[in-house]
Amino acid sequence: MTTNKAKDRKQKANEKQQNIIDALKDHGAKVYGDLDNGQFPKFSIPSRSVSNIVYDKKLRQYILGNSAALRSSRNSSQLRSFTQLMWLAFFANRLTHEKKSSTLRDVYYSSQAFAIEFEDQSESDNIIVDLEAVLSKPREDFHIFPEERSSIFGDLNIEYTIPGYEGKRMNLSNHPDGYAIGPSLTTAELVDTSAEIVIAIEKGGLFTRFVEEQVDKKFKSIIINTGGQAPRSTRTLLKRLHDEMGLPVIVLTDGDVYGEHIAMVIKSGSANAAHLRELTVPDAKWVGVWATDIEKFKLPTIPMTESDIKRCYDLQSDPRYQEGIWKKELDVFLKIKRKAELEAFSKYGLTNITDKYLPQKLELAKSL
Amino acid sequence: MSSIKEKFNQISPSEFFYRNRDLAGFSNPTRSLYTAVREFVENSLDACDQKGILPDVHMSIKAVDPEKPDPKPYILTVKDNGPGIESKHVPLAFGTVLYGSKFGLKQARGMFGLGATMAILYGQITTNKPVLVKSSTDGKIQDEFELLLDIQKNKPVILKHTTKEVTKQGLSVSICLEGDYAKAGSKIKDYVYETSLITPYATITFDDPKGEKFHYSKIVNEMPPAPTIIRPHAHGIDVETIRRMMVESQFEIPNIDDAMVEKVRKDLGLAKNNLAFTGIMDKAKKRWKTLSRPIRVVISLMSFLKMDFDKLNKIRIDDIDVPNKKLYYWDFGDSQSKSVDMDPESQYYKQLTGTVQGETLTTFLTKRFQRIGPSTAVKFAEFAGFKPEKRMGSMTNEELVKLSDSLQKFEGFLSPDPSCLAPLGEEPLAKGINKFFKPDFCEVTQRPASAYSGFPFIVEMGIAYGGEIRPGGPHVYRYANRIPLLYDEGSDVVLKVVNDTDWSRYKVKGDPPFVIVTHICSTRIPYKTVGKENVADRQEIERELRLGLQFLSRKLAAYMSKRGQAEMAKKRANLYAKYLPLIAQFCTELAGKTKEPNYKKLLEEEIIVDDKQS
Numbered sequence: 013m014t015t016n017k018a019k020d021r022k023q024k025a026n027e028k029q030q031n032i033i034d035a036l037k038d039h040g041a042k043v044y045g046d047l048d049n050g051q052f053p054k055f056s057i058p059s060r061s062v063s064n065i066v067y068d069k070k071l072r073q074y075i076l077g078n079s080a081a082l083r084s085s086r087n088s089s090q091l092r093s094f095t096q097l098m099w100l101a102f103f104a105n106r107l108t109h110e111k112k113s114s115t116l117r118d119v120y121y122s123s124q125a126f127a128i129e130f131e132d133q134s135e136s137d138n139i140i141v142d143l144e145a146v147l148s149k150p151r152e153d154f155h156i157f158p159e160e161r162s163s164i165f166g167d168l169n170i171e172y173t174i175p176g177y178e179g180k181r182m183n184l185s186n187h188p189d190g191y192a193i194g195p196s197l198t199t200a201e202l203v204d205t206s207a208e209i210v211i212a213i214e215k216g217g218l219f220t221r222f223v224e225e226q227v228d229k230k231f232k233s234i235i236i237n238t239g240g241q242a243p244r245s246t247r248t249l250l251k252r253l254h255d256e257m258g259l260p261v262i263v264l265t266d267g268d269v270y271g272e273h274i275a276m277v278i279k280s281g282s283a284n285a286a287h288l289r290e291l292t293v294p295d296a297k298w299v300g301v302w303a304t305d306i307e308k309f310k311l312p313t314i315p316m317t318e319s320d321i322k323r324c325y326d327l328q329s330d331p332r333y334q335e336g337i338w339k340k341e342l343d344v345f346l347k348i349k350r351k352a353e354l355e356a357f358s359k360y361g362l363t364n365i366t367d368k369y370l371p372q373k374l375e376l377a378k379s380l
Numbered sequence: 381m382s383s384i385k386e387k388f389n390q391i392s393p394s395e396f397f398y399r400n401r402d403l404a405g406f407s408n409p410t411r412s413l414y415t416a417v418r419e420f421v422e423n424s425l426d427a428c429d430q431k432g433i434l435p436d437v438h439m440s441i442k443a444v445d446p447e448k449p450d451p452k453p454y455i456l457t458v459k460d461n462g463p464g465i466e467s468k469h470v471p472l473a474f475g476t477v478l479y480g481s482k483f484g485l486k487q488a489r490g491m492f493g494l495g496a497t498m499a500i501l502y503g504q505i506t507t508n509k510p511v512l513v514k515s516s517t518d519g520k521i522q523d524e525f526e527l528l529l530d531i532q533k534n535k536p537v538i539l540k541h542t543t544k545e546v547t548k549q550g551l552s553v554s555i556c557l558e559g560d561y562a563k564a565g566s567k568i569k570d571y572v573y574e575t576s577l578i579t580p581y582a583t584i585t586f587d588d589p590k591g592e593k594f595h596y597s598k599i600v601n602e603m604p605p606a607p608t609i610i611r612p613h614a615h616g617i618d619v620e621t622i623r624r625m626m627v628e629s630q631f632e633i634p635n636i637d638d639a640m641v642e643k644v645r646k647d648l649g650l651a652k653n654n655l656a657f658t659g660i661m662d663k664a665k666k667r668w669k670t671l672s673r674p675i676r677v678v679i680s681l682m683s684f685l686k687m688d689f690d691k692l693n694k695i696r697i698d699d700i701d702v703p704n705k706k707l708y709y710w711d712f713g714d715s716q717s718k719s720v721d722m723d724p725e726s727q728y729y730k731q732l733t734g735t736v737q738g739e740t741l742t743t744f745l746t747k748r749f750q751r752i753g754p755s756t757a758v759k760f761a762e763f764a765g766f767k768p769e770k771r772m773g774s775m776t777n778e779e780l781v782k783l784s785d786s787l788q789k790f791e792g793f794l795s796p797d798p799s800c801l802a803p804l805g806e807e808p809l810a811k812g813i814n815k816f817f818k819p820d821f822c823e824v825t826q827r828p829a830s831a832y833s834g835f836p837f838i839v840e841m842g843i844a845y846g847g848e849i850r851p852g853g854p855h856v857y858r859y860a861n862r863i864p865l866l867y868d869e870g871s872d873v874v875l876k877v878v879n880d881t882d883w884s885r886y887k888v889k890g891d892p893p894f895v896i897v898t899h900i901c902s903t904r905i906p907y908k909t910v911g912k913e914n915v916a917d918r919q920e921i922e923r924e925l926r927l928g929l930q931f932l933s934r935k936l937a938a939y940m941s942k943r944g945q946a947e948m949a950k951k952r953a954n955l956y957a958k959y960l961p962l963i964a965q966f967c968t969e970l971a972g973k974t975k976e977p978n979y980k981k982l983l984e985e986e987i988i989v990d991d992k993q994s
Binding site: 092099 | 952962963979982
C-alpha cells in the first residue's frame with residue numbers, strides 16, 4: 013500500500029516534470045516554426061491587468077479572466093521583452109532537464125551570460141511571472157524559487173527527489189530550529205506523518221515558542237512558520253500537506269487586518285498570483301487572533317494606524333470579505349480601531365498562548 | 381538758413397566726435413579694436429558692392445611690440461580690391477569727419493563713412509601715428525599718403541605723398557591704435573566668420589597677431605543685385621531733412637563779382653563790346669531761352685536796378701524782399717544802403733521770386749520724394765491745408781513743422797520703394813548656410829518688402845538643422861544690412877521672436893543642433909542703441925520676422941518628422957538584427973532542433989510597421 017502510494021507519487025512528480033518540458037517545447041516549436049516560415053513569431057499572454065482579475069466563487073480564489081495580450085516580435089517595443097521571455101523559457105528548460113534550481117536573483121544574473129539585459133531584478137521577476145502565465149504553471153515547477161524562506165517542524169517523513177539526494181529520507185522533527193522550506197523540501201515526496209493538523213503561524217518568535225512547548229507532540233501537529241505573508245513555496249507545501257496527507261490547516265496570525273489577510277491568501281490566493289491555481293488551501297481556517305479575541309482575552313492593544321484603517325476599507329470591497337467570519341472580524345477591527353499581536357498573550361505568562369489560547373482555538377476549529 | 385550753418389560750424393565735427401567718441405564705439409581698447417576692424421572691413425565691402433566687384437578683403441592685426449602686455453598699440457591694415465579713391469579725394473576722405481559718399485538713400489553697411497574716420501581719429505589720439513592710405517583706381521598707379529587729422533580745424537595734414545606703379549587696383553588703409561586683442565580677439569574672429577557667412581560672394585582673410593590665419597573663400601561667384609539710390613519716402617522724413625532738401629532746391633542769389641559779370645557777358649555774346657543798359661536787356665530778351673538760371677537771375681536783378689555792367693560792379697545785392705516787392709543793395713560809391721521797387725507784373729519779378737522762394741509744394745513733393753505723383757501731391761496739399769502752388773521758400777517755421785507732421789500722417793502715399801534694398805537672395809544665403817554649418821537640413825526664405833515709418837525693409841531668414849551644427853540650439857545669427865550683430869542679443873527683436881516660438885510644436889526637442897540666420901535689410905535699421913548691435917522691436921519688422929520664422933519652422937517640422945521616421949526605422953532594424961538571432965537560438969534548443977530556423981529573410985525585409993498595427 014505504502015509502496016504503491018510512493019510509486020504513485022513518484023509517477024505524479026515525473027508527469028509534472030514532463031508536462032513542463034512538453035509545454036516549453038511546444039512553446040519553442042511554435043516560435044521556431046514561425047521564424048522558419050518567414051513570419052514574426054508571436055504568442056498570447058493572459059492579461060494580468062486589474063480589469064482582468066476576477067474572483068471565481070467556485071474555485072474560491074482570484075483567477076484571470078479571458079482577455080489576453082498578444083506579444084509579437086514584429087512590434088519593436090515588445091521585441092525586447094519577447095526575447096527575454098524566450099530566453100527565460102530556454103533557461104527554465106535547461107534547469108528542468110538538469111534538475112537544478114535557481115532563485116529569482118540568479119535568473120537576473122544568469123541572463124547576462126546570454127547578452128540578455130534586464131534593467132533590474134524587478135524586470136526579470138516580471139518576465140518570470142509572464143512565463144508562469146503563458147504556461148499556467150508556477151515558477152517552482154520550472155525550478156525557479158524565491159529567496160524567502162519559511163520553516164517547518166513536526167513529525168513528517170520526507171524523501172528527497174533532487175539530484176544527489178534522491179531516495180534520502182528525513183524526519184522533520186529532528187532539528188528544533190525547524191527546516192527551511194526550499195526547493196528540495198517543496199519537491200520532496202511526503203512519505204508519512206503522525207500529525208493530525210497543520211498549524212501555520214505568522215511569526216518566527218511564536219514558532220520557536222511552539223517548538224519549545226512541544227505543540228507538535230501535545231497537539232499532534234506540524235508547525236509552519238510563514239514569516240509574514242506566506243511565500244509560494246510554503247503555500248505549495250501547505251496545499252500538498254492538505255491534499256496529499258489529508259491534514260487540516262489552521263492559521264494563527266496577529267490580531268490585525270494584515271494578519272487576517274495572511275490567512276486569506278493561504279486560503280484563497282492573492283491577486284498577484286491570479287494566473288496560478290495550485291497554490292490555495294480553500295479549506296484552511298483562520299483561528300485567530302480575531303478582533304473579537306482582543307476583548308475576550310483582554311489583550312493589551314495598540315491603536316490602528318491610518319494605513320491599517322485604509323487597508324480595512326480596501327478589503328471591505330474584496331468579494332471574499334463579504335460574509336462569515338471574514339466580514340465580521342473586519343467590521344470589529346474597524347469599530348475598535350485597535351490591534352493586538354500574538355505576543356500580547358505574554359502579558360499572562362509566556363506559555364499562556366500554548367496552554368490556554370491554542371487548545372480553545374483548536375477545539376473551535378473543529379466546528380468552523 | 382545762414383544762422384543754422386553758423387551754429388553748425390561753431391565746433392568742428394572732428395572735435396565733436398573726439399569729445400563723444402564713446403558714442404561711436406571707441407570707449408575702450410577692446411571695443412575700439414573691434415569697432416575699427418568693423419568700420420574698415422565694412423567700408424571695403426561697401427565700396428566693392430557699389431562697383432559690382434567681388435570683394436577680396438585682407439585684414440591683418442599686428443602688435444607693434446608683441447612682448448608688451450595688452451592693451452598695447454596694434455597696426456590694423458585692411459586691404460581690398462575695390463575701386464579705390466581718387467588721389468585728390470584721399471586726404472579729405474580720410475582726414476576729415478563728415479566726408480563721405482554715402483549720403484544718398486540706399487542700403488549700405490556703414491552710414492556716411494563716419495566710422496572709418498573715427499577709427500583713424502582714435503588711432504591718432506592713442507598712438508600719435510599717421511594713417512597710411514594706399515589707393516589705386518586704375519590698377520596702374522598707386523597713391524600713397526601719410527595723413528594726420530587736424531582735430532580743431534577738421535582738416536587733413538598730409539605728411540607724405542608718393543606714387544608708385546602697381547598691378548592691382550584697390551585701397552589699403554593702415555592705422556596704428558591702442559587695442560586689447562586678448563579680449564577682443566574672439567569677437568573679431570566671430571565677426572570675420574559671421575561676415576563671410578552673410579557675404580558668400582566675398583573672400584575674406586584675417587591674419588591675427590598670434591600668427592593664425594583665417595581664410596574664407598567666396599562660395600558664390602555672382603554679386604547680389606546692387607541697390608539703386610532713390611529719393612526718400614514721405615513717411616521717413618523730418619523737419620531737418622526738409623530744410624536740407626529746400627536748400628538743395630533753392631538757388632542762392634548769385635554773388636555778382638567780376639567772374640560772374642564776365643560769364644554774363646560771354647553768354648549774351650557781349651564779351652568784346654560794351655552795351656548800355658537797354659541794349660543789354662534787348663539782347664537778353666532775345667537769348668532768354670538759352671540762358672542758364674544764374675544768368676537769368678543776374679539779368680532780372682539788372683532789370684530792376686536799371687544798371688549796366690560797370691555800375692553793377694559797384695554795388696552789392698543785400699536782400700530780395702519778395703512780400704514788399706523791394707530790392708535792397710549796398711552802393712560802394714555812396715557807401716550807403718539803397719532800395720528799388722520791383723514791378724510784380726514783370727517777368728523778371730517771377731524769375732526772382734521763383735529763385736528765392738524755391739519750388740512749389742507740389743513740384744517739391746513730386747521731384748524730391750519717391751512714389752508721389754502730381755495728383756497725390758495735390759491730394760496731400762489739401763490734406764495738409766496748403767495751397768498746391770505754395771512756394772517752399774515762403775514757409776515759416778511753423779508751416780514746416782506742420783508740413784513734416786502731415787507727411788508722416790498722410791496715408792495716401794504708396795509704400796516705400798524697395799529697390800534701394802540689397803537683400804542677399806535666397807540662393808546665396810542657402811549656399812552660405814550649407815557651407816558654414818554643413819547641416820542635414822537647410823531652408824531659406826525672403827519675405828516680400830515691407831516698410832516701417834517710411835523706411836523700406838526686407839527680412840531674409842534661414843534655418844538649418846543637424847549635420848555638423850553643435851547641439852544646444854537654436855543658435856541665432858543676426859544680421860542687419862550684411863553686418864553681423866554680435867553684442868546685446870538679449871534685447872533684440874529677433875531673439876524675442878525666436879524665444880516666443882514653442883519649438884516642441886515643430887518637433888524640435890531636447891538639445892537640438894539647430895541654427896537660425898536672420899538678415900534685415902533696410903535703408904535705416906532701427907537700432908536700439910548707438911552701438912548698432914540690437915534691433916528695436918518695431919511692430920512691422922517683428923511681424924515679418926514672425927511670418928518668416930513660421931514658414932521656415934513648418935518646413936523644419938516636416939523635415940523633422942521625416943527624419944524621425946527614418947531614425948525610427950533604423951532603430952527598429954537594429955533591434956531586429958539584435959534580437960531575432962537570439963530568439964532563433966533559444967527556440968532552436970527549446971524545440972529540440974539542431975539547425976536554427978531561417979530567420980534571415982525577416983531581417984532583409986524592409987520593415988515599415990506602425991507599432992500600433994501589430
